[in-house]
Amino acid sequence: MPPSTLRWGIISTGDIATTFCKDLLVDPSTRNATDIFHKITAIGSRSLSSAKTFLHDLEESTDRFKWGVENGSLEGCHTLGSYEEVYNHPDVDVVYVATPHTLHHRNCKDALMAGKNVLCEKPFTLDAEELEDLMAIAQAKGLFLMEAVWTRFQPITFAIQDILFSGQLGKFKRLTVDNSLDYKLDERGESHRMLDPALGGGALLDLGPYPLVWAMLVLHHHPDNVTRSRPKVLSSYQTIYQRTGVDSASRMLLEWEGVGQAALTADLTCHGYMDGVAVITCEEGDIVVAAPPSKPQTFHIVPHGPDSSRQGFIRTKTTHHHPLSPGHGMAYEADEVARCIRGGKKESGRMPLDESLVVMRVLDEVRRSGGTKTKDLRGTAGK
Ligand SMILES: NC(=O)c1ccc[n+]([C@@H]2O[C@H](COP(=O)([O-])OP(=O)(O)OC[C@H]3O[C@@H](n4cnc5c(N)ncnc54)[C@H](OP(=O)(O)O)[C@@H]3O)[C@@H](O)[C@H]2O)c1
Structure with missing residues (x-):
């Protein structure tokens, strides 16, 4: 059976977004994840030029990160000058939110409201009230939502x-x-x-x-x-x-x-x-x-x-x-997201929402x- 493809939209172009995206480019078979293929289909930034530079840098990846570049992980990737364009892009299955903490709620909410699954960096939100709000929206819309606590999957x-x-x-x-x-x-x-x-x-x-x-x-x-x-x-x-x-x-x-x-x-x-x-x-x-x-x-x-x-x-x-398998160690959580979404799950058993709460x-x-x-x-x- 060919691996199933998960199409990622990336919100912001800072440090951890770079690390995470690099790990999406590593050959999944190096961590025995032969059932999954990660594709980055959209990169959104407050500045279009940052999005373009971010993609360019990914395309120039070397060593273990070159595999994805050579095998289509960045093929047709859209660079966008706003986060909203990522939320609304038809080529995106899941949005990865990597902005500063105080923006997580707003960014996740906008992505969920646009009908996208979400993986959000830690801390999930600024406070529990914000998280409960997101959990209610994800549940009402039948979407997958998870905090990016990568350690749990290592x-x-x-x-x-x-x-x-x-x-x-x-x-x-x-x-x-x-x-x-x-x-x-x-x-x-x-x-x-x-x-x-x-x-x-x-x-x-x-x-x-x-x-x-x-x-x-x-x-x-x-x-x-x-x-x-x-x-x-x-x-x-x-x-x-x-x-x-x-x-x-x-x-x-x-x-x-x-x-x-x-x-x-x-x-x-x-x-x-x-x-x-x-x-x-x-x-x-x-x-x-x-x-x-x-x-x-x-x-x-x-x-x-x-x-x-x-x-x-x-x-x-x-x-x-x-x-850890080659890379920085973030691919395991990405694999979990791919498997959950493929299986129709709305949250991860290993990183459930009530534990984030x-x-x-x-x-x-x-x-x-x-x-x-x-x-x-x-x-x-x-x-
Ligand atoms: N899992 C981990 O181990 C790990 C490690 C580091 C950080 N994190 C988490 O990831 C999040 C981002 O951290 P980071 O270190 O990647 O931060 P960073 O390098 O400062 O990047 C944050 C990005 O957010 C965007 N942004 C939007 N509004 C902003 C504002 N008002 N001020 C600054 N940036 C703004 C910017 O991208 P654009 O200009 O492209 O929009 C910026 O590049 C944090 O919540 C942090 O806790 C997790």
């Missing part, structure tokens, strides 16, 4: 869940995740999306979704969370970057009742301990995940040793590699109890 996340949930390390005790990097804030202009409060700038909304990915995979999905209940935010703190008033760092302590706690950090001022960005502590030892938390490829199982309260099966440290509610609570300039920022739900 092989390592399945492997870690298998080990953790098998119980071989004993009972789960706690999770610590640190998604930190030195973003050189002082060298950035105040209108940069990471620094501008009006664009939802700051560590919480940009880096925060990744500690939350791990908290969701480890605690929310844990078999002890029988009713899949939401976490409680036990405490949180946001450090304010005085120049623009966004958070340079955010910390949160969450509890899933009956499962355990997660201590999460997102920090734009300094790298963390790269060999252990996520530490999943169980009775017998730790699962230690190496950086970056958005796309790790290695984890270690580290026994607690003779002082452990439980001396069971784990005696020596082991290292486990789960390499759980995350959004945590982000809302932390943002609204912090002292930043994004504290009172309201979304555009209903508008």
Whole structure:
């Protein structure tokens, strides 16, 4: 059977749109996805010249990204000087939204209203109200909608869940995740999306979704969370970057009742301990995940040793590699979108909408109890 083709319309021409589109150009067979072919049929930008440059750069791709160029992934691609033209283009099956956070709701809504399926970058929206609005529209229109949480689809996340949930390390005790990097804030202009409060700038909304990915995979999905209940935010703190008033760092302590706690950090001022960005502590030892938390490829199982309260099966440290297929690691989520749409699904089982909503509610609570300039920022739900 020939692979089914999914036709992508791309909204905006920034950094992550570039990375995502490059990954669509990688030969799907390199990740055993022989049932799918990704085609980029429209690129929309606020500026037509940006759209044209973006396409030109994709056409010039080398190495592993050349496959798509040579095999028709960009054939007949339309470059458009507005996002609306992408939403309304008959050659587009699904729209990928990669604008700054505060525009996600408006962009997704416009795409859905035009009858298009949507994959939207993290954080899905600015607040839960906006997300609920999108979920209602997608449901009413019978369209597919998903947050682009690429980590969830990478092989390592399945492997870690298998080990953790098998119980071989004993009972789960706690999770610590640190998604930190030195973003050189002082060298950035105040209108940069990471620094501008009006664009939802700051560590919480940009880096925060990744500690939350791990908290969701480890605690929310844990078999002890029988009713899949939401976490409680036990405490949180946001450090304010005085120049623009966004958070340079955010910390949160969450509890899933009956499962355990997660201590999460997102920090734009300094790298963390790269060999252990996520530490999943169980009775017998730790699962230690190496950086970056958005796309790790290695984890270690580290026994607690003779002082452990439980001396069971784990005696020596082991290292486990789960390499990503060629590319940046974003193609797995694109494959999921293709399979869901082909199968008539309206959401992904691996990244369901109600789990995006759980995350959004945590982000809302932390943002609204912090002292930043994004504290009172309201979304555009209903508008
Ligand atoms: N999944 C991940 O790991 C990951 C990584 C990075 C970012 N992201 C998410 O992706 C989104 C975009 O991030 P990015 O790093 O790609 O940002 P970026 O490089 O600044 O690109 C954003 C693009 O949005 C468009 N845009 C529309 N209105 C804008 C405005 N008022 N100000 C600035 N840009 C505007 C621009 O494209 P046009 O001029 O072509 O319209 C711009 O190039 C964010 O929500 C971020 O959280 C996800």
